[in-house]
Amino acid sequence: MRPGIAGMGWVTPLGRGVEEVWNRLVRGDEATAQIISGNEGTKSYQAFLVPGDALKNLPLHPRLRRASAISRFAAAAGLDAIAQAKSMNLNIDPERLGLVFAVSNGGVTYTKRFYHGIVESGAQSASPLLFPETVFNAPASHLAAILGVNGASYTVVGDGSVGILGIKMASELLETGAVDYCLVVAAEEADWVLCDAYHKWRLTKSSPPIEPFFDPPHGTILSEGAGAVLLGAEGNVKVVSINTGGNFSHQRNAPEVVERILRDLHDQTADIVASANGTFVDLAERDAIRKQAPDSLVYSPKPALGESVGAGALWQVIIAAQALASKRLPPVLHSDGRAGLRFSTGAEEAGSAAIVSSCGLNQQAAGLRLSI
């Protein structure tokens, strides 16, 4: 069985809604970075944040009353994907709906606040309201409660490629007949402490733009938001093949893993939606594409949307699905013309298949191929 994409939802720094964000990407828009300051240090960072009005029509559900930003992003994207499927008269029975939530850093803001209380004032001041929101599966729990899912719900944690792993798990749940539909949601929230950590990890740069495929890499900028993909039997865009990839113990081994994935997924007509983000990932993907898919049209959304880590791969999947449906890719922004790749300018006609290549920042890589 090749699962189809029956609905999608998207919450990004460029706004909310698949059509809205897609149109802005196609126009060549890029998100505006905002300055994040923290109480923990004097240094400030820039990150791409979800605009405040993006969540204005989120349902008034008791579970979201105290929920963190990541839970709200996940709920908004998940509910939009279900709404899109329902608008096509699909009958989504919560009893037969599975949920897979993919995440990397999780509810950092509440985790930080909770631990800050312990560090500053001692254990006796720790908030019992915050603690439950720090667990990785809190967003999935809230979304399951809103949707009435009472069966399979899994939270999968990994690096930037975790969204692909989530789609793999969902596909297998569909294949075994455990569910009729499976909603895959990936989300992340940006916080000063994350910006500081990735800065100390020497992966970020101080200000935009993100310039993909430069050698040496210039650094990335973090972002936040969520993506949701509802998988089922319906949908014109099909998930044809998934490669859950492998692990690289050193950054220098990443090209080999990415190349293996591309070799497995490649089809001459496929365009590539890459995860290049201004880090070592770019060189891994550049070398792999040069060897395995030198003629493919290449697009990376990260200069426009930022590096949303756990949500990143699902954003790429949404872009790939939109590219197949609309026969075009957005233009790559700020790329290095000397990279030897065929970058999308926005003018080319997209192919009938698209590969999502996702190389994470912490040792995992995966990919998938969609077709229409």
Next chain:
Amino acid sequence: MSSFNGLDVTNDKTRVAVVAAGMVSPLGFGLEDTLLSLRKATDCVTPVSRFDVTHCRCKTAAQISDERLLGRRKTGRKKARLHRASHMMIAALAELFEDDADFQPEVTIIGTTSGGMSYGEDYYRALQRHENLRRSPEWIANYPPQKPVLDAQNEFGISAPCFVIANACASGTNAIGRAFECVRSGKYDRVLTGGYDAISELVFVGFDSLQAATPEKCRPFDRDRTGMVLGEGAAVLALENFDIALQRRATILGEIVGYGISTDNHHLTQPDPSGTGPKRAMEQALKSAGCAPDQVDYINAHGTATLFNDAAEGKAIAELFGDVPVSSTKSMIGHSLGAAGAIEAVICLLALQSQFLPPNINFRAPDPNVALNIVANESRDAKVDIALSNSFGFGGTNASVLIQKVAA
């Protein structure tokens, strides 16, 4: 082919063998140590030594000695940077490969709740206090939940894709359940699964803040229970297509025959008092195994000793199974969160192999509202052919796996 316990496995689904296992927990390093400690009903709960608990209501946990854990590690700067959780996973995996060196997984599915949390604490504390942040890149790189799994895989030259399930305290059982489904579907022949978690201040204080942790002894299902204690550890299981395992003459420790998962939307941290969530997971596990409730000989309960969990779980067990023997081994080793389901699955394997019921220690008086047949305070010999292991977690995730003995 029907299995010897008479379960209805005449369908075309692939049978799933457990061909090797490894475990490190406060009960000991390895299955042999663990069995001895279970038989002796060892209480592994001691005063917390890893961080300051002066202002906590609970001051105890079941902890793994660093001397023994880190004493095992090979020298080298890279190894020295690894999180304790990585060392736990490496120790557990080492035992698994001692049992079956030929096992090469196609995929790895591991449960955890908090990954390398204590490294996140080190980083934040240093940041907050303007201390030396020289080690911050190593703290940050080793903090993510997939890292201990990848470290353990690297140690043994495994490059299988790695799924880390973080379904709170049900993570370990969910991981085993998913791994079971992968092999059972016929898509995979060999899957490495299990769970891990290392104790951390944030999680300890978190449970304390909820008043879910007890200042007294941990007494699951007791009338006077007052809450849980935390634990830590790692356990891994090698799952393989049963027929392939037989063909290569692998030692088969047991067979996983059923798995159930449900989501209880009552509350983020509290189960529906009716017990419907746990009951649905157990019913599904029975259904997927083609097993009747009266065929189950032993239940290793989630049994955290909190008022709410034990009431809901006890009600569900009593309604479904009547007086089947039940114990919560968390009374001995505390609640090791993402590792708990994996550790308890291995304990079930030991019960099946050694034909005994692991004890529920610190038990004084039955709860009049929970009619269960508790294996109170001492292990006892018994005929155990089929065992059920339960794990339930924050977020309302409930998971159950059924494991059966395999004829010698």
